[in-house]
Amino acid sequence: MLAGLTRELRTSVLAIVAFTVLLGLAYPLAITGIAQVAFKDKADGSLVVQGGKVTGSRLIGAARVVDTGAKDPDGNAITRPDPRYFQPRPSSTGYSAEVTSFANRGPNSAAARYFYRDGLRAYLKLNRPGNPGLTAPGVPADAVTASASGVDPHISEADARIQARRVAAARRFLPERVAALLRASTSGRLLGVVGERVVNVTDLNVALDREAS
Secondary structure, three states: OHHHHHHHHHHHHHHHHHHHHHHHHHHHHHHHHHHHHHOHHHHOOOEEEEOOEEEEEOOOOOOOEEEEEEEOOOOOEEEEEOOOOOOOOOOOOOOOOOOOOOOOOOOOOHHHHHHHHHHHHHHHHHHHHHOOOOOHHHOOHHHOOOOOOOOOOEEEHHHHHHHHHHHHHHHOOOHHHHHHHHHHOEEOOEOOOEOOOEEEHHHHHHHHHHHHO
16 A cells, blocks of 8 residues: 555646746746747837837837926826827826726726816817817817826827828828828728727837838
């Protein structure tokens, strides 16, 4: 009986060691190696490098703002959107790469009503100079609603087209020039039928800076 128990224990230990080496070491290392060879940029986080420095990731949206020089009651800098850049969707995380979160605002939430009201007003204030006829019904829903992750870099084509007029005016670019960069940063539907065409704001803003340099 003792010999049988020892044999079972030895088999169990060997199985644990074997599967730990196989699934805990060999498999992750193999997948990592394949990813580094076949998809190095994506495996490394699709990093954005500008001027020799990492400034972000193509997988994460980032608001482009300017400091107003003022501070709120808590001592935080008050900023405003930089009109020279396309702005991503609102974020519940401040576009932090360290955490993702959704807004969790229900349809009957008073907080949601005020959030969307303020967001809509801010969007119209920023973009109406380039779109004189723009009214609340013409604002795409994604322009004032946060994504599920809070860091989504994509916006709808409708939102991008509205912002394009403002960006072109702020940078003194021909509208056709901005439109061409917009098209280059647009992704089609999955398999041509699933989802909607979207614009990667991070890629587009990098392209704008490159075009201006």
